[in-house]
Amino acid sequence: MNIFKSLAFLVFFVTTLSSAQNKDITLEEIWDGTFKAVGLDALHSMNNGQQYSVLNHENKASKIDVYDYKTLSKVNTLVNSRDISAIDSLSNYTFSEDETKVLLATKVESIFRRSTLGQFYVYDTKTTSTTLISEEKIQEPTFSPDGNKVAYGLNNNLFIKDLTSGKTQQITLDGEKNKIINGITDWVYEEEFGFVRAFEWNAEGNKIAFIRFDETNVPEFSMDVYGQQLYQTQTVFKYPKAGETNSEVSLHIFDLAKNNTQEVKLNRTYSDFYIPRIKWSNDANVLSAQYINRHQNELDLWVINAETLSGDLVLAETDKAYIDVTSNLTFLKDNSFIWTSEKDGWNHIYHYDKTGKLINQVTSGDWEVTNYYGYNQKTKRIFYQSTEDGSINRSIYSIGLNGKKKQRLTKSTGTNSASFSADFTYFINTFSSATNPPEYTLNNSKTGNLVKSIKDNDKLSQKLSQYKISDKEFSTISINGNDLNMWTIKPANFDETKTYPLFMYQYSGPGSQQVANRWNGANDYWYQHLAQQGYIVVCIDGRGTGFKGADFKKVTQNELGKYEVEDQIQAAKQLGKLAYIDEHNIGIWGWSYGGFMSSNALFKGNDTFSMAIAVAPVTSWRYYDSIYTERYMTTPQENASGYDENSPINHVDKLKGDFLLIHGTGDDNVHVQNTMRMVDALIQADKQFEWMIYPDNNHSIKGGNTRLHLYKKMTNFIHDHLGADRDMKKVSKQEDVKIKE
Secondary structure (H helix, E strand, O other), X not given: OOHHHHHHXXXXXXXXXXXXXXXXXXXXXXXXXXXXXXXXXXXXXXXXXXXXXXXXXXXXXXXXXXXXXXXOOEEEEEEEHHHOOOOOOOOEEEEOOOOOEEEEXXXXXXXXXXXXXXXXXXXXXXXXXXXEOOOOOEEEEEEOOOOOEEEEEEOOEEEEEEOOOOOEEEOOOOOEOOOEEEOEOOHHXXXXXXXXXXXXXXXXXXXXXXXXXXOOOOOEEEEEEOOOOOOOEEXXXXXXXXXXXXXXXXXXXXXXXXXXXEEEOOOXXXXXXXXXXXXXXXXXXXXXXXXXXXXXXXXEEEEEEOOOOOEEEEEEEEOOOOOOOOOOOXXXXXXXXXXXXXXXXXXXXXXXXXXXXXXXXXXXXXXXXXXXXXXXXXXXXXXXXXXXXXXXXXXXXXXXXXXXXXXXXXXXXXEEEEEXXXXXXXXXXXXXXXXXXOEEEXXXXXXXXXXXXXXXXXXXXXXXXOXXXXXEEEXXXXXXXXXXXXXXXXXXXXXXXXXXXXXXXXXXXXXXXOOXXXXXOHHHHHHHHHHHOOOEEEEEEOOOOOOOOHHHHHOOOOOOOOHHHHHHHHHHHHHHOOOOEEEEEEEEEEEOHHHHHHHHXXXXXXXXXXXXXXXXXXXXHXXXXXXXXXXXXXXXXXXXXXXXXXXHHHOHHXXXXXXXXXXXXXXXXXXXXXXXHHHHHHHHOOOOOEEEEEOOOOOOOOOOOHXXXXXXXXXXXXXXXXXXXOOOOEOOOOOOOOEEO
């Protein structure tokens, strides 16, 4: 071979390789799925403890495949949508307790954030027959314990379908849109207490407990839906804003044998309250219910006899600020129970006897239990996730019910989450970090040792190796007496002798976390894109955010938008002193609570921030829902100054920088009313700004080309008003910011 040709080829190869490793991330790639990580869909551990099932999608068909834990090989395909003529594809599935029947979900459509309507079929694994539950789309179908019945919601009423006889019984009759809801939560419960199904079968399947919502007197909110027709339509639903009337809730028990429903009336009068959780114990006649006052600082756990309808108060918690409702209540065989609470200042696990007497505090320390996975009755060990190796990390632990012999089961530092086999022999661990895309491994639950690798994202890693990717640097910054968690993304060709515009992101809502050692979301790729364009991107979790103890989280009580905004402004000022930060070009953005924050930061910090973007922002807490807002602010009637002094709508006169305001008109959560009121206030204050409205889009602002359009809009605004395309200047500023790696 000619040596000159060889050299030419080598130069071409090296040049090509070099250019291939320096590709820029485009906005189109972020939103077309180029960087999507693979995962496990609808993972379910089988009763035998030796197998698990997942939902796989292939060539427009869906399959429920069963795998062996030890070998990871596929045992069989339990259900294939191709074999069922009525079903094109599946979106989810649920087993009956004995796993002889499977509930199949198809043609599912969203109502609000968590609620859906869908067609549901019962597949019998023994006969391979398929039964349609209802011709109409239904909500929250749930097997009875013996698998012979399915209860569900339809048109605000509850129904039971007997799978043996094929007959359907309607067990409530008074359901009516925007008036009475039986067994399904109203809008504000769904959004803020995080559940939709408000009915539960007891252990024997002969009783159903349910919550009834009377929202007759709750004020209505309406949204125009513009659609494609000549005339718009309206969506009208009940939405209690802060200080307004809530649904009247009551607890009921339907007895299948007696065919009647009775209301549970406790020997304590609650005037204005919520029932955020109900759960049957192992005893078919013992129901638990959590009652919490409207201020959400007094929570009572009641144990109710389903025959006599009498109740005993077994646990009462109070807090000077508020109490987070727990979903971790677990009844043991002796009806003692496991409970999580932050009553000692950090979220921990407690064990009580059936009367509510404390047996022991299982976990303790200056760290948080972030997930409770379950209790192994045989070994008397509890499995949980926590922040024991740092507030930005998550690891999996086991501990004895007596609080002894704690063991860390995961080895890698980052974000670990677990799915345990039914008998707690194994767990599938999902691990990711800022540098490692998600990987799924099978682990031994006793030792945590790796058994086998299930799935990784090596292909994604290889793909990303072709791009200019900057490290996400984790550190803390000392602000207002606190060491706040921070991450920073700098341009890949960062030169500390030059200055760069600073773009800050935050959310900042109570108990939230954005600075976390986990793999990229879509926004992280956007920040990489911005870094490639010459920006330094920073995120700081200020006071009021989560996983650093109750005092740190609850300091914002009654004054949302005060301390959080002070922290972001002060952080920007301190970062602006860094030699490589252009203190005259600092921007901030956020979505929802983050939009509330970025607006406030620009207005109140008008000498610090030169621009801000607010997407779907709350502009006054007077416009937001009762449960969320009053948890942190009490009511406007009680705390008018707290509502008004820190709402950005009341500080528009301070605007000096460039402001972009964005909202979807179909936002059922943070209503576009917030933006419209802000727009009018800005106009009346004679302040120029830019804004963008997305017709019929909800709080997520997505679908079709919408999300790409949104991020192009924001990117262009950043380029226009932070000026990263200008020549970087040589500087000689002093660096005196307290940043700890």
